[in-house]
Amino acid sequence: MENNAIRFACNGCGICCKGRLIPLTLAETRQWLQRGHEVAVILEAFDESTWDSQPHQFTHSAQRAVEVTSGEARIRVVAVLAGNALEQCRNLGDDGRCGIYEERPLVCRIYPMEINPFIALDPGNKICPPEVWEEGDILFTDRVVDPLLADQIERSRQADRDDAHAKIALCEAMGLNVAAWKGNAMAVYLPDRAQLLEALDRHNCGIAAPAGPGWKVRVDAPALRHQLHQKGVALDDQLSTDYIFHRL
Ligand code: SF4
Numbered sequence: 001m002e003n004n005a006i007r008f009a010c011n012g013c014g015i016c017c018k019g020r021l022i023p024l025t026l027a028e029t030r031q032w033l034q035r036g037h038e039v040a041v042i043l044e045a046f047d048e049s050t051w052d053s054q055p056h057q058f059t060h061s062a063q064r065a066v067e068v069t070s071g072e073a074r075i076r077v078v079a080v081l082a083g084n085a086l087e088q089c090r091n092l093g094d095d096g097r098c099g100i101y102e103e104r105p106l107v108c109r110i111y112p113m114e115i116n117p118f119i120a121l122d123p124g125n126k127i128c129p130p131e132v133w134e135e136g137d138i139l140f141t142d143r144v145v146d147p148l149l150a151d152q153i154e155r156s157r158q159a160d161r162d163d164a165h166a167k168i169a170l171c172e173a174m175g176l177n178v179a180a181w182k183g184n185a186m187a188v189y190l191p192d193r194a195q196l197l198e199a200l201d202r203h204n205c206g207i208a209a210p211a212g213p214g215w216k217v218r219v220d221a222p223a224l225r226h227q228l229h230q231k232g233v234a235l236d237d238q239l240s241t242d243y244i245f246h247r248l
Pocket residue numbers: 016017018022085089090091092093097098099100101104105108
């Protein structure tokens with residue numbers, strides 16, 4: 001077991017607080033907005049017919065998604081709410097320290113572990129400086145060693161599932177109804193902070209997403225477009241500029 005052990009000692013460099021979107025739970029999103037910071041909304045759609053990964057990965061994705069109507073088809077949509085730290089996190093102080101350390105989001109608490117259980121811990125794929133893997137306590141053997149960290153990881157994954165319907169209902173209430181196709185691209189909305197906070201307060205956690213035919217999918221790969229069109233999925237042909245279409 002010890003031979004496979006991965007040691008880790010965060011040096012507080014703050015690299016993980018820059019150049020990224022920070023996935024937030026619904027409760028963390030409200031706090032983030034109330035602090036005056038922006039939140040991006042990322043929408044991805046998928047269905048079983050085009051799924052090319054393992055079936056248990058589909059089950060995982062389905063648990064954090066909501067089945068909705070798109071044209072004549074039923075598809076699943078997952079919404080990710082993410083703090084905008086594309087330049088750097090607004091909570092990162094000039095001293096390089098987190099200004100909300102005691103209240104920082106779960107995703108910040110668990111890094112370099114991930115919310116996604118299918119991303120294996122590989123130091124070579126992490127943005128942490130190489131030296132932080134050379135000492136410190138054992139972080140991981142065949143599982144996470146620290147029970148507190150293991151609990152935080154599970155809480156982040158549970159929130160992902162628990163918040164799924166409320167996040168989709170929030171998107172529908174705000175008219176954010178075009179998703180990209182998972183694995184092909186991401187549709188990234190940057191809604192007005194005050195409007196998102198107001199919508200979040202109006203459409204409180206726990207409500208079910210209303211059934212409706214309003215969802216569309218933006219796809220630019222010809223073969224996939226054809227496949228989804230054949231299934232009756234409503235495609236966004238307006239090439240809306242309401243969102244950033246980020247090809248993968
Ligand atoms: S909330 Fe704190 S730990 Fe998380 S990205 Fe921002 S500065 Fe870093």
